[in-house]
Amino acid sequence: MSVGRELKDIGEFGLIDRIAARTGAGAGVVIGIGDDAAAFQAPSGRINLVTTDMLVEGVHFDLSFCDPFSLGRKAMAVNLSDLAAMGGEPRHFLLSLAVPSATTLDFLDECMRGMLQRAEEFGVTLIGGDTCSSPDRLVISITLLGDQFPERIVRRRGARPGDRVCVTGTVGDSAVGLVLLKNGKGDEPIVRRHLDPTPRVREGKALADARLASAMIDLSDGLLADLGHILDQSSVGARIHLDALPLSVGFRENATVASPQSLSPALAGGEDYELLFTVHPKDMPDVFRLMEQMGTPVTEIGAITDERKLSVIGSDGEEIPFGKMGYDHFS
Amino acid sequence: MSVGRELKDIGEFGLIDRIAARTGAGAGVVIGIGDDAAAFQAPSGRINLVTTDMLVEGVHFDLSFCDPFSLGRKAMAVNLSDLAAMGGEPRHFLLSLAVPSATTLDFLDECMRGMLQRAEEFGVTLIGGDTCSSPDRLVISITLLGDQFPERIVRRRGARPGDRVCVTGTVGDSAVGLVLLKNGKGDEPIVRRHLDPTPRVREGKALADARLASAMIDLSDGLLADLGHILDQSSVGARIHLDALPLSVGFRENATVASPQSLSPALAGGEDYELLFTVHPKDMPDVFRLMEQMGTPVTEIGAITDERKLSVIGSDGEEIPFGKMGYDHFS
Numbered sequence: 001m002s003v004g005r006e007l008k009d010i011g012e013f014g015l016i017d018r019i020a021a022r023t024g025a026g027a028g029v030v031i032g033i034g035d036d037a038a039a040f041q042a043p044s045g046r047i048n049l050v051t052t053d054m055l056v057e058g059v060h061f062d063l064s065f066c067d068p069f070s071l072g073r074k075a076m077a078v079n080l081s082d083l084a085a086m087g088g089e090p091r092h093f094l095l096s097l098a099v100p101s102a103t104t105l106d107f108l109d110e111c112m113r114g115m116l117q118r119a120e121e122f123g124v125t126l127i128g129g130d131t132c133s134s135p136d137r138l139v140i141s142i143t144l145l146g147d148q149f150p151e152r153i154v155r156r157r158g159a160r161p162g163d164r165v166c167v168t169g170t171v172g173d174s175a176v177g178l179v180l181l182k183n184g185k186g187d188e189p190i191v192r193r194h195l196d197p198t199p200r201v202r203e204g205k206a207l208a209d210a211r212l213a214s215a216m217i218d219l220s221d222g223l224l225a226d227l228g229h230i231l232d233q234s235s236v237g238a239r240i241h242l243d244a245l246p247l248s249v250g251f252r253e254n255a256t257v258a259s260p261q262s263l264s265p266a267l268a269g270g271e272d273y274e275l276l277f278t279v280h281p282k283d284m285p286d287v288f289r290l291m292e293q294m295g296t297p298v299t300e301i302g303a304i305t306d307e308r309k310l311s312v313i314g315s316d317g318e319e320i321p322f323g324k325m326g327y328d329h330f331s
Numbered sequence: 332m333s334v335g336r337e338l339k340d341i342g343e344f345g346l347i348d349r350i351a352a353r354t355g356a357g358a359g360v361v362i363g364i365g366d367d368a369a370a371f372q373a374p375s376g377r378i379n380l381v382t383t384d385m386l387v388e389g390v391h392f393d394l395s396f397c398d399p400f401s402l403g404r405k406a407m408a409v410n411l412s413d414l415a416a417m418g419g420e421p422r423h424f425l426l427s428l429a430v431p432s433a434t435t436l437d438f439l440d441e442c443m444r445g446m447l448q449r450a451e452e453f454g455v456t457l458i459g460g461d462t463c464s465s466p467d468r469l470v471i472s473i474t475l476l477g478d479q480f481p482e483r484i485v486r487r488r489g490a491r492p493g494d495r496v497c498v499t500g501t502v503g504d505s506a507v508g509l510v511l512l513k514n515g516k517g518d519e520p521i522v523r524r525h526l527d528p529t530p531r532v533r534e535g536k537a538l539a540d541a542r543l544a545s546a547m548i549d550l551s552d553g554l555l556a557d558l559g560h561i562l563d564q565s566s567v568g569a570r571i572h573l574d575a576l577p578l579s580v581g582f583r584e585n586a587t588v589a590s591p592q593s594l595s596p597a598l599a600g601g602e603d604y605e606l607l608f609t610v611h612p613k614d615m616p617d618v619f620r621l622m623e624q625m626g627t628p629v630t631e632i633g634a635i636t637d638e639r640k641l642s643v644i645g646s647d648g649e650e651i652p653f654g655k656m657g658y659d660h661f662s
Contacts, residue, residue: 035486040381
């Protein structure tokens with residue numbers, strides 16, 4: 001019905017109405033879209049969690065590579081992933097959009113459809129936001145709210161020497177997928193790992209509820225960089241075994257396309273949105289059992305040390321010098 | 332110390348550290364900056380309020396007109412104003428910044444100093460956010476959290492026929508100030524009303540605590556447009572008396588510069604960030620008394636009607652046809 005119509009045809013309030021019409025009421029929402037602020041309440045005994053992520057066209061996404069539906073799903077997923085890394089239960093979100101006026105309504109509808117689909121998968125409701133025009137680039141800023149019992153929240157700072165370092169799923173796929181996408185190989189399955197990552201919300205919450213993770217983070221900046229955040233905040237070090245890294249078939253087939261040093265996307269590539277967490281050795285059997293119940297692969301890749309240093313160990317047992325520790329947005 | 336240094340010299344994590352170093356702990360903050368999400372808790376019996384506003388360079392601000400310190404203050408103020416309009420107590424905020432890499436550290440420091448100064452005035456603490464690069468324009472997105480007892484929250488939808496329509500301060504100053512600014516008259520005092528608006532946080536909370544306002548909104552889109560939101564959501568109409576509009580000396584001296592139809596900035600000009608609220612007639616003396624105690628001017632400008640129509644009445648008692656109902660960002 002909206003063929004060829006653009007945002008400028010319906011205006012800011014039209015856009016808000018259009019978005020509001022697609023959202024329902026969520027548990028704990030006292031006031032939703034349409035007032036100066038939204039109101040919400042955490043279930044008794046729980047405290048609120050909040051995280052925010054901004055995606056800027058030309059920095060985080062390129063509209064010549066990504067379809068609007070996947071973009072909407074990913075914008076939601078990256079926020080869900082942050083809440084997952086705390087072991088929280090996601091509940092509500094606010095959406096701010098800065099939209100170039102020539103953006104088509106079809107594009108916006110598809111983007112919203114993807115975002116709301118991802119949100120619904122995890123029981124998350126849109127409760128507010130802001131819309132405005134943008135001179136040139138699309139900007140999507142999401143603030144995600146959730147909650148958890150305070151004693152179950154998993155922070156970055158809880159890793160202790162001897163804890164095992166674990167990661168869900170496989171690593172490096174997103175970085176390899178992005179290179180394939182840029183090389184015109186968008187049909188490779190691994191590309192979906194970049195365009196439409198799966199936030200590990202259920203896994204994060206299950207680990208938190210079972211009190212199995214001593215520290216946790218999601219992989220957004222790259223394995224070494226994100227592990228570095230845990231180490232910094234926990235005042236510890238780690239030894240990671242290169243041979244232990246969980247790599248997908250797609251990664252093994254394509255990693256050399258992305259980098260001559262074929263493991264560097266697994267160590268430094270960002271945006272996998274897997275969970276990286278540390279576990280007391282006695283809890284490892286419970287972790288494997290829990291993840292098996294959920295159908296989620298989990299791999300032990302190393303251990304926490306008291307020496308404040310991050311070492312990557314090769315198959316010969318020797319430490320590998322490794323420079324690039326992740327992707328810095330400003331570098 | 333940072334003369335000539337640019338954001339690209341310190342990188343994303345450097346920027347986060349720089350911002351985090353200036354923030355303290357706030358009441359109710361369980362986890363602040365530095366984890367995947369922040370955690371906070373409302374005082375017992377209260378529910379959470381949340382609002383978000385995004386400012387885009389070239390849309391909401393022009394760096395050739397506004398200094399970074401005022402920009403930071405305003406970015407905070409527009410969010411505080413939204414929370415004020417609910418009668419809430421602001422507590423914490425998240426800041427997302429998309430920053431062109433050539434931005435100087437001096438600029439960012441000044442912007443953060445203004446933002447944090449405004450936040451501190453109202454006891455608000457930075458608890459998280461996101462930073463990234465921007466190819467060209469600065470984008471500032473703030474999410475403000477607060478709370479209030481649920482029965483005291485003031486919504487847009489509570490206006491009833493017979494209620495009086497009141498507004499704090501004066502109207503139209505920001506729109507006139509902006510025109511003066513664009514005409515190179517940045518020294519006129521009224522220009523500050525555009526660059527550095529005062530959020531009516533204390534007034535909004537006092538009205539809510541005393542249960543004196545039946546509906547409330549802050550003036551961001553313009554008097555008629557914002558009153559229109561109250562009327563829509565309350566399913567009522569209003570009659571506004573043009574002669575009753577509170578106008579500043581600066582407005583009277585300069586409004587014709589802004590518009591040949593000299594009252595149109597008062598009716599349709601946005602960004603005054605005053606509070607517009609409705610009051611049962613029996614409560615009007617209490618409203619005047621409360622605002623007098625606070626030293627804040629308040630003016631009765633009309634009344635709510637059961638006819639679903641917004642009328643502006645001139646000094647001759649006749650209705651004035653008035654087309655422009657406010658500024659739509661996409662129009």
